[in-house]
Amino acid sequence: MFKQKGLIVSCQAFEGDPLYGDGVMAKMAKAAEQSGAVGIRACGADDILSIKETVNLPIIGLTKRNVPGSQIYITPELSDVMEILAAGAHIVALDMTDREDRLLQVVKWIDYIHTRNAWVMADISTYDEGRKAEQLGVDLISTTLSGYTPYSPQQVKPDIDLVQRLSESCAIPIVAEGRISNPHEAKEAMEAGADYVVVGSAITRPQLIVKQFVDQLITAE
Numbered sequence: 001m002f003k004q005k006g007l008i009v010s011c012q013a014f015e016g017d018p019l020y021g022d023g024v025m026a027k028m029a030k031a032a033e034q035s036g037a038v039g040i041r042a043c044g045a046d047d048i049l050s051i052k053e054t055v056n057l058p059i060i061g062l063t064k065r066n067v068p069g070s071q072i073y074i075t076p077e078l079s080d081v082m083e084i085l086a087a088g089a090h091i092v093a094l095d096m097t098d099r100e101d102r103l104l105q106v107v108k109w110i111d112y113i114h115t116r117n118a119w120v121m122a123d124i125s126t127y128d129e130g131r132k133a134e135q136l137g138v139d140l141i142s143t144t145l146s147g148y149t150p151y152s153p154q155q156v157k158p159d160i161d162l163v164q165r166l167s168e169s170c171a172i173p174i175v176a177e178g179r180i181s182n183p184h185e186a187k188e189a190m191e192a193g194a195d196y197v198v199v200g201s202a203i204t205r206p207q208l209i210v211k212q213f214v215d216q217l218i219t220a221e
């Protein structure tokens with residue numbers, strides 16, 4: 001699927017974000033491709049479609065939306081899986097945390113995604129969730145949700161320890177994702193055993209990058 005190991009750039013913007021709409025995420029993806037990224041992570045059918053027209057890299061697709069009564073917001077329902085596949089994503093990202101008792105349902109989605117010749121990326125938050133996802137037949141495990149479930153380590157830095165533990169015991173590729181804010185941390189994740197590193201905010205959310213500079217200047221006053 002991927003030409004080689006390396007950097008996957010998450011190109012996501014939402015209503016209210018300054019870069020939302022108008023094909024801006026496809027331009028971000030083009031910039032990522034030009035500079036050597038090996039894949040793109042993208043949200044929603046519109047962005048997946050326009051990115052697919054613009055770059056020649058594998059696309060990890062997801063949807064993000066709130067379902068009443070549920071904490072799961074990444075690709076929460078089968079209709080989301082269908083939407084992502086119809087848009088042409090090569091890989092579907094699924095929440096495979098233990099927060100809700102839905103793994104039996106998700107196993108059927110994994111089979112379905114495979115019948116469509118696509119891969120499944122399991123977004124998990126702990127080592128046990130990663131191991132379980134591997135047993136259920138996913139193709140990639142990503143540490144995306146470490147720090148975003150109440151029972152996973154709440155930290156500002158990326159969860160390098162989780163990357164290392166998973167890479168030591170899983171046979172499938174491990175993706176380091178979440179709060180990787182500079183090239184040094186990306187390298188650290190690869191050295192800990194990640195096959196791929198997903199970086200989002202530090203590359204494609206300039207409003208957050210600007211805020212970091214401004215905050216530093218304020219504290220320096």
Ligand SMILES: CC(=O)N[C@H](C=O)[C@@H](O)[C@H](O)[C@H](O)COP(=O)(O)O
Pocket residue numbers: 010012062144145148177178179180198199200201202
């Ligand atoms: C927790 C969650 O909902 N993560 C989302 C998953 O798609 C995105 O908002 C993140 O930008 C992505 O995981 C990359 O992480 P970072 O932006 O920290 O490099």
